[in-house]
Amino acid sequence: MIAMTINKKCELLTEILQKNAPLLIAYSGGVDSSLLAVHATDILGSESVYCVFIDGPEISRKAFHAALKQAEEFGLSLDVISGKLLSEDLMQTNPSDRCRYCKLGNFEILESARKKNHCHSIADGANVSDIGENRPGIDAFGSCGVIHPFIMAGITKQDIREIAKSKGLSFWNKPSSACLYSRIPYGDEITQDKLRMIEVGEDILSDLGISQPRVRHHGTIARIEVPPDEMEMVFSARKSVLKQFKKLGFVYITLDLRGYRSGSMDEVIL
Numbered sequence: 001m002i003a004m005t006i007n008k009k010c011e012l013l014t015e016i017l018q019k020n021a022p023l024l025i026a027y028s029g030g031v032d033s034s035l036l037a038v039h040a041t042d043i044l045g046s047e048s049v050y051c052v053f054i055d056g057p058e059i060s061r062k063a064f065h066a067a068l069k070q071a072e073e074f075g076l077s078l079d080v081i082s083g084k085l086l087s088e089d090l091m092q093t094n095p096s097d098r099c100r101y102c103k104l105g106n107f108e109i110l111e112s113a114r115k116k117n118h119c120h121s122i123a124d125g126a127n128v129s130d131i132g133e134n135r136p137g138i139d140a141f142g143s144c145g146v147i148h149p150f151i152m153a154g155i156t157k158q159d160i161r162e163i164a165k166s167k168g169l170s171f172w173n174k175p176s177s178a179c180l181y182s183r184i185p186y187g188d189e190i191t192q193d194k195l196r197m198i199e200v201g202e203d204i205l206s207d208l209g210i211s212q213p214r215v216r217h218h219g220t221i222a223r224i225e226v227p228p229d230e231m232e233m234v235f236s237a238r239k240s241v242l243k244q245f246k247k248l249g250f251v252y253i254t255l256d257l258r259g260y261r262s263g264s265m266d267e268v269i270l
Contacts, residue, residue, distance in 0.1 A: 006159055013153040014043050020121035020147060024114045026106070027051035027078065029067025031174050032125030032157070035164045036149060038074050040123075050117045051076050054106050056083030057192060058179035060199045062206070070171060081109055086190070096186045099137035102179075107144045122146045129157035175212040176262060184217050197222075197248045204244050208237050212260050220251035228259035 004012075017023060021044045027033045033051075040049045053067055071078040084105040085091075090098060110122050126138045127150035142148065150160065164172035183198045184190055198215045201222060205213035210233060214225040222245055226234060234241060234255055245253045 022048040024119040026124040051078045054083040097136040100140040103137035103140040222250040225260040
């Protein structure tokens with residue numbers, strides 16, 4: 001089978017969006033959902049596209065403000081709705097399919113917003129590159145009827161970046177992100193204190209110029225992941241990083257020599 005060109009994929013994406021309009025988009029401010037929102041708005045018009053950002057304790061304040069600023073930049077119709085907290089049991093047990101429960105809770109919020117705005121469908125930014133990874137949240141959304149236009153059009157993560165770049169969108173090379181829950185190992189309890197330690201720790205690294213910092217919380221240990229070519233930046237600021245991370249409550253501060261990689265917490269279950 002001859003692979004479709006990006007232009008053909010975009011044509012199919014446009015057909016999918018038109019078929020499912022008016023559309024409510026689960027917007028996170030990441031490259032994927034942002035391109036979906038901008039492209040859908042270009043095709044369908046702002047009166048037929050509604051974006052919802054679900055804000056909760058798993059969202060860093062930096063990510064929150066960046067998402068709102070980006071929505072304003074591109075004139076997206078956006079509502080911010082407070083998310084539901086995970087149950088006490090899920091916070092304590094933190095199972096490997098935690099994302100499934102988060103998405104099911106988010107769906108209730110999105111479905112209510114869909115009805116309120118008289119939308120035909122709910123869509124998210126999941127893409128072909130997500131298939132095969134540990135993404136129970138995608139399955140959960142799909143089981144509720146949420147559509148995945150990029151997957152339906154055969155569009156990969158690389159395609160998304162290329163499309164965004166060709167459209168001159170400023171976020172085309174924005175580093176990928178994930179909720180703060182993903183920094184805590186499965187089976188370890190999620191607490192507000194841990195989330196704060198992670199968020200502030202990543203802000204410290206960002207202030208050094210690290211493009212994609214991750215602070216993995218392993219009890220008294222902070223396992224820092226940064227792109228390999230940026231490790232020297234951490235070494236150069238070693239004393240300052242140690243001092244600040246100690247103040248956060250970490251006893252041992254480590255740098256993962258494999259560097260940043262998406263979903264490193266899943267390595268123990270895959």
